[in-house]
Amino acid sequence: MKFKSQKVAYYFFALSMLLFSLQIVYGFIMAFAHMGFDGLHEWIPFNAATATHKNLLVVWILSGFMGAGYFIIPDESDTELWSVPLALLQFYSFAIVGVIAVVGFHVGWFEGRKFLEIPRPLDYLVALNVILFLVILLMTMFKGKKRTTTAWVLTSGLVFAALLYLPGMIWFDNHTVDSFFRWWVVHLWVEGVWELIMGGILAYLLIKLTGVDREVIEKWLYVIVGLTFLSGILGTGHHYYFIGVPKYWLIVGGIFSSLEPLAFLGMTLFAIQMYRKGNKKHPNKLAIYWTLSTAVVSFLGAGLLGLAHTLPGVNLYTHGTLVTAMHGHLAFWGAYASLVLAIISYSMPLMTGRKIFDNTIGHMAFWFANIGMIGMTMAFAAAGVAQVYMERIMGLEFMKAQLEIEPHFFVLIIAATVFSIGVTLFIINFLKFGSPVDEAIGQGEEFSALQTS
Amino acid sequence: MLSKKQAKMFFLGGTAVFFLIFIGMTVDTLVNGVPKYTHASQIDDQVRLGRHLWDSNNCMGCHTIMGEGAYYAPELTKVYERRGPEYIKTTFNFPGGWRPNGRNMVEYNFTEQEKEALVAFLKWVGESDLNGFPPKPSVQLDK
Numbered sequence: 001m002k003f004k005s006q007k008v009a010y011y012f013f014a015l016s017m018l019l020f021s022l023q024i025v026y027g028f029i030m031a032f033a034h035m036g037f038d039g040l041h042e043w044i045p046f047n048a049a050t051a052t053h054k055n056l057l058v059v060w061i062l063s064g065f066m067g068a069g070y071f072i073i074p075d076e077s078d079t080e081l082w083s084v085p086l087a088l089l090q091f092y093s094f095a096i097v098g099v100i101a102v103v104g105f106h107v108g109w110f111e112g113r114k115f116l117e118i119p120r121p122l123d124y125l126v127a128l129n130v131i132l133f134l135v136i137l138l139m140t141m142f143k144g145k146k147r148t149t150t151a152w153v154l155t156s157g158l159v160f161a162a163l164l165y166l167p168g169m170i171w172f173d174n175h176t177v178d179s180f181f182r183w184w185v186v187h188l189w190v191e192g193v194w195e196l197i198m199g200g201i202l203a204y205l206l207i208k209l210t211g212v213d214r215e216v217i218e219k220w221l222y223v224i225v226g227l228t229f230l231s232g233i234l235g236t237g238h239h240y241y242f243i244g245v246p247k248y249w250l251i252v253g254g255i256f257s258s259l260e261p262l263a264f265l266g267m268t269l270f271a272i273q274m275y276r277k278g279n280k281k282h283p284n285k286l287a288i289y290w291t292l293s294t295a296v297v298s299f300l301g302a303g304l305l306g307l308a309h310t311l312p313g314v315n316l317y318t319h320g321t322l323v324t325a326m327h328g329h330l331a332f333w334g335a336y337a338s339l340v341l342a343i344i345s346y347s348m349p350l351m352t353g354r355k356i357f358d359n360t361i362g363h364m365a366f367w368f369a370n371i372g373m374i375g376m377t378m379a380f381a382a383a384g385v386a387q388v389y390m391e392r393i394m395g396l397e398f399m400k401a402q403l404e405i406e407p408h409f410f411v412l413i414i415a416a417t418v419f420s421i422g423v424t425l426f427i428i429n430f431l432k433f434g435s436p437v438d439e440a441i442g443q444g445e446e447f448s449a450l451q452t453s
Numbered sequence: 454m455l456s457k458k459q460a461k462m463f464f465l466g467g468t469a470v471f472f473l474i475f476i477g478m479t480v481d482t483l484v485n486g487v488p489k490y491t492h493a494s495q496i497d498d499q500v501r502l503g504r505h506l507w508d509s510n511n512c513m514g515c516h517t518i519m520g521e522g523a524y525y526a527p528e529l530t531k532v533y534e535r536r537g538p539e540y541i542k543t544t545f546n547f548p549g550g551w552r553p554n555g556r557n558m559v560e561y562n563f564t565e566q567e568k569e570a571l572v573a574f575l576k577w578v579g580e581s582d583l584n585g586f587p588p589k590p591s592v593q594l595d596k
Contacts, residue, residue: 033556034525041550041557047514050523105511112511114522149457175504175578176491177483179521215457222460229468233475242586243519246486250584252478316588320520320528395590398527399554 001350001444003074005081007436010351011091012067013344017427019060019098020337024420026053031416034402034409044106051105051117057332058115059098064340065197066094066133069158071347072204073137076151077144082136090132097125113178115186116168123169130162149218150207153225154200160193176244183239190335191235191260191302195228198298198339199267205291205346206271208447210278217274224266231259238310242319250312257310261303264335271295282447284349285358289366290342297338297370301330301377317392322405323384330377341426352433353440361432365425372419376412383408491581503574506567515558518578520586526556530587533572533579541575542568 001007029040029049038046074081081087101118104110110117118126137155141147168185172178203221207214237253271292282288305327309318318324345362349355356362383405390401487493507513513522516529532541544551544558545568551558563571 030525036555038557045557045559046523046525047511047559050514050525051511108510110509110511110514112508112513114513117511117514149461173496173501173504174487174491174493175507175574176487176519176581179519180479180482180487219455219457219460222457222464223455226460226464226467229464230471233468233471234478236475240482242583243521244487244491244581244583245482246490247584248478249482316586319586320517320522320524322524325524391590392588393591395593395595397595399556400595402556403554 001347001436001440002078002442003080004438004441005084005087006071006074006347007351008081008084008087008091009067009071009347010436011088012063012070013340013348013430015091015095015098016060016064016067016340016344017430019056019063020423021427022102023053023056023060024416024423026050026056027416028413028420031409031413035406035413047112048105048108048110051110052102054115055101055105055117059101061332061336061340063094064336064343065158065201066090067347068197068201068340068343069133069137069154071343071351072154072201073140073151074144076146076148076204077141078146079140079144082139082143086132087136090129090136093125093132094129097122097129113168113182116182120169123165127162127165127169130165134159134162148214149221150200150203150214153196153203153221157193157196157198157200161189161197164188164193179243180240180245183236187236187239188233190331191232192229194336195232195263195267196225198294198335199225199228201339201343202267202271202291202295205287205342206274206278208346209282209284209288209291210274211281212274212278216277217270220266220270220274224263224270227259227266228263231256231263235260238312238315241312241315254310254312258307260310261299261307264299264303268295268299283355283357284346284447286356286362286366287342287346289363290338290345293366293370294334294338294342297330297334297373299334301327301332301334305330305377317388318384321384321387321392322380323388326377326380326384329380330373333373344430348430348433350444351436351440353437353443354433356429356433359429361425362429365422365429367422368425369419369422372415372417372422375415376419379408379412379415382411489582492577495577495580497573499570499573500577502567502570503572503577506563506571507574510559510561519581519583526558528587529575529578530583531579533576538572538576541572545571 026049029044030046030053033046070081070087101122104119109119111119141151141155164185167181170181199221203217206212207217234252235257237249238257240249240253275292309315309323309327349357386405387401390396390404391398515526516522517524518529545561545563547560550560
């Protein structure tokens with residue numbers, strides 16, 4: 001760690017870990033409810049559980065991005081963070097808003113718009129909070145000695161993510177228009193500007209871990225984020241097929257969303273190629289594992305499984321079924337969850353001075369979590385495909401089809417248990433690092449010597 | 454070989470072009486498409502109230518509508534046509550929560566006007582032109 005103020009990242013990472021574990025608990029509640037075991041219904045009805053599960057995901061990933069921002073930007077700009085007290089204020093207010101939102105869901109305080117369930121008054125607080133975060137990052141960059149492409153891509157991703165939150169805050173009378181702009185937030189986040197953030201963090205990790213020349217990595221970073229927007233902006237159309245808008249969205253959405261895997265394929269080839277070109281001497285093997293896995297699994301989950309049901313002729317049947325859950329789980333896991341775990345694995349040894357680089361628990365965490373998530377994806381796929389055939393093709397009633405696919409939820413719970421063991425081991429490793437210490441400042445710089453190719 | 458500057462131009466140029474096309478299509482959709490496809494003139498106070506109740510009770514947290522939402526409870530786009538208004542109204546305040554096949558709905562406490570509003574909203578959704586969604590099954594095992 002180069003600068004004392006980078007330690008702020010630790011708070012965000014710790015919050016991420018806490019919320020991630022809670023998210024998994026709610027996942028189990030929902031999986032059991034799908035099997036008919038809904039003993040908690042009176043206190044946590046399904047609609048509260050799903051809102052909590054989805055929003056905890058968004059908040060813990062955002063918290064991970066914020067931590068990544070606070071760790072990476074000082075390093076890339078070669079200066080201390082602009083204001084540590086304000087960063088801490090931003091952290092605590094972020095955590096408090098998150099807690100209010102989650103508690104609110106349990107007493108029926110929500111807005112009922114998928115992924116944007118938090119009520120309007122809290123939206124304003126989120127917006128204020130994110131503005132504070134961005135001001136701190138931008139001020140740090142402007143007072144810094146260096147302004148790197150990696151830092152710019154990461155920061156512009158965060159700025160645009162904040163701007164795109166706004167269309168989701170406008171009230172529209174027409175449900176279709178509301179849905180239209182809800183996707184401006186959700187789609188243009190995860191298949192747009194979040195990929196800028198992903199590209200930025202991935203580029204930073206690859207520069208640090210492989211020792212490949214920055215200019216080469218940053219050039220390909222531009223190509224990848226270029227591909228992202230080339231396909232992703234008009235690819236928004238795949239959410240517009242069946243919500244009450246003109247038919248040209250079927251053609252435009254079909255073509256451009258079919259191109260979306262290219263950006264993720266680019267990300268995969270980019271990471272693997274840089275790793276192969278690199279000197280493979282960096283001791284932090286766990287960070288390398290997570291960095292490569294986020295690049296590969298994002299292509300499988302977001303790219304391939306997205307492509308599997310993105311064509312209008314297929315989507316007509318799979319839209320609104322568990323097929324979407326199949327894609328959603330592996331996509332978020334590969335692209336964003338694994339990415340946050342990668343930056344945590346990279347930065348924790350530098351912040352705490354403890355060299356947990358290559359231990360058994362860490363490797364077990366990696367394999368259990370990934371294998372578990374792939375098992376979950378397969379369970380969702382089996383359930384989803386069976387649901388499509390029974391309900392959409394054979395005309396079985398919704399609930400009759402659901403009773404037939406209950407066994408797949410049993411498989412889901414088994415796989416989710418394997419996944420949870422992996423995540424628990426990751427968190428155990430996280431706790432073993434302890435808190436960041438000032439003695440760690442300047443440590444880890446010996447690895448910089450390894451970074452010239 | 455591609456230089457870093459060319460790569461940057463590809464990113465900025467491509468993004469700008471496709472964003473402008475997207476904005477153009479958005480304007481056309483909102484001005485010419487949505488009013489026709491969704492019969493926007495039929496959105497009255499009842500439909501509005503229904504929509505508000507739909508959102509504020511997070512119905513999408515269990516059901517899907519226009520295929521969007523959660524996958525715990527039935528798709529409701531065509532529920533008005535499938536079940537009719539009386540059946541729909543029965544489910545809301547059902548003592549102990551509506552529980553047709555083992556899945557439990559929340560027990561609500563809606564007034565008659567609120568129930569009517571939700572029915573009006575679901576009727577409006579069902580009448581929108583959704584490009585063929587939900588698809589008609591090739592076989593009708595349940596009819």
